[in-house]
Amino acid sequence: MSTLDHLREHRPSIVVSALATTFGVGLLTVTHVFAQLVARDGAVSSSPTVANLLSLVASVFVGLALYVGAVVTANTFATVVAGRAPTIALLRLLGSSARAQRRAVAREGLVVGITGALLGTLLGTGLVIGAVRVLVGQSRLPDADYSFVSPTTVLPAVAVVLTTVAAAWVGSRKVLQVTPLQATAAAQDEPVGSRPRRVGRAVVAGLLIAGGGVLVAAGVVLGFADASGVLVAFVGGVVSFTGVVVGAHVIMPAVLHAVGRSFGTGQVARLAAENAVRQPERSTRATIGIVIGVTLVTTLAVALETLRTFIDTIVDDPSYAAELDTMFTTTLAVMMALVGFSAVIAAVGMVNDMSLSVLQRRRELGLLRAVGATAAQVRRMILLEAAQMSVTAVAVGVVLGIGYGWAGAQALLGSAGQGALLPPSLPVGVLVGLAITAALLAGAAALVPARRATATTPVEALAAR
Known part of the structure; x- marks a missing residue:
């Protein structure tokens, strides 16, 4: 399967990465514009405090979007790997190692993350610029030379790339479970009865739920x-x-x-x-x-x-x-x-x-x-x-x-x-x-x-x- 075909499989992951980046870049750019308005109004002494507070609030919501995006991306990669089980097994049969196949999937995550981050950065910045221009035209914002770029606005793009690569690595762990013998079988997830019980994971979950409930x-x-x-x-x-x-x-x-x-x-x-x-x-x-x-x-x-x-x-x-x-x-x-x-x-x-x-x-x-x-x-x-x-x-x-x-x-x-x-x-x-x-x-x-x-x-x- 070509790289282009692989990217077609990951189109929803690219959409998720782009959405998360758009949200993060847009929110932090709006915060940057608002901080400029506060400073313009003469509250120079308080503007750093206001800007820091707004950045903190924005970071919380960007973090939530990144967390959900990482979960979705990891799940998508796990599903894609399950669908490729026969192909991966055939490559294993021909001498490729499971770790090499997993690294290949992780590289796809890097491409997906960079693609989504670039699209999201352009879209998020463009949306804020357009919104500010409209509000200025309606006299709801003062006409000024606004800056739409700050060091913080690139952080969501970097974070999206890193979380997408990490999520791809987590989602690709199923590659390690594919054996060469599966080259002769259709690709499906393991049925309930044949899957070993993940006792450790269930115990950890129970302890977290019980301990959190007590708190x-x-x-x-x-x-x-x-x-x-x-x-x-x-x-x-x-x-x-x-x-x-x-x-x-x-x-x-x-x-x-x-x-x-x-x-x-x-x-x-x-x-x-x-x-x-x-x-x-x-x-x-x-x-x-x-x-x-x-x-x-x-x-x-x-x-x-x-x-x-x-x-x-x-x-x-x-x-x-x-x-x-x-x-x-x-x-x-x-x-x-x-x-x-x-x-x-x-x-x-x-x-x-x-x-x-x-x-x-x-x-x-x-x-x-x-x-x-x-x-x-x-x-x-x-x-x-x-x-x-x-x-x-x-x-x-x-x-x-x-x-x-x-x-x-x-x-x-x-x-x-x-x-x-x-x-x-x-x-x-x-x-x-x-x-x-x-x-x-x-x-x-x-x-x-x-x-x-x-x-x-x-x-x-x-x-x-």
Whole structure:
């Protein structure tokens, strides 16, 4: 397979890298422009402090986007390597070493990272320049000689290249498991029964979840005496959620199975449900990025909504309450836009994993067509698989987000609430938006794969390797 063909396989990874770079460069460039405005207004003494604060906030959100992008990229490379197993095995049979093949995949990660970083840098800078020109033309910004380049704006591009290479190296570890004997077999992930149980990984995940849960509970309890309990709860949330990510290969298949059963007992629905859990690692790769994004969005939304509800109960002045309500609404919208970008990156990853999964199952789908399944039934099965994964990912993320958001708000407000437990306030608009997103994501993830699966005749599909 040529380098060009390899790059075609990684087009979604290039998109993810470009999106992460665009987000990072755009956010830091906006911060740089805003710092110039602060200095222009005469607050020279305070402008370094403002600039540093803005850079810190921007770095947090850029870090989130890079983290989700790294997870998606690693999953994509793992899926691509699984699809190349026969080719890799044949090269092994001809004398190539597994480490040489893995280095080749890692080099692809370097090309993907550089390509995405260059595209994202140009796009992010261009978007900010265009936005500033429009705002100046509308007299919303003063007409000045703005600088759009600073040392910090190149950091996202460098970080994207490094994280993409690291993610490619992590995702390519499956190369080491490919043996020359597999040159005679079709490429598929190992089925559930033949995969050795990863006891160590499951134990580490359990310890992280349990330890983080204890810290979250301790933060809530400390919050009754002092608002600093929110810091303990935050650390606990990070630790426990890391445990969820580490143990996703155990958690996600179990939830997928439960969701799949709710889709009905018909033949097509049962096939879709079994396919989603038959390869747990593949399903986990497709869904964990969405879980991360939805958890972040829901956590922020629930925490801010609970804080707003609490303040509304203690403020007697209607006009002041209206001002606070506007402030919270604006803050929530900005935070959702920033954090939601990581969910967009994860969505691209899910669509890509679903497409690669269908491509690798051409023989299986061809066999279904050969034994009597219609094209419509195959399309419906793929749609149900995508719906099952998107619903599961959104549901898990919402449940985790509600828990984390409430714990953070309770730890922060416990002392002000005179020891009372505050009920979590659910942002209905955000939850409805997530439900709609799940439906749209399922459709997007199934559209191209379903068309590809039914465009090939059963004979051609059965002949595929």
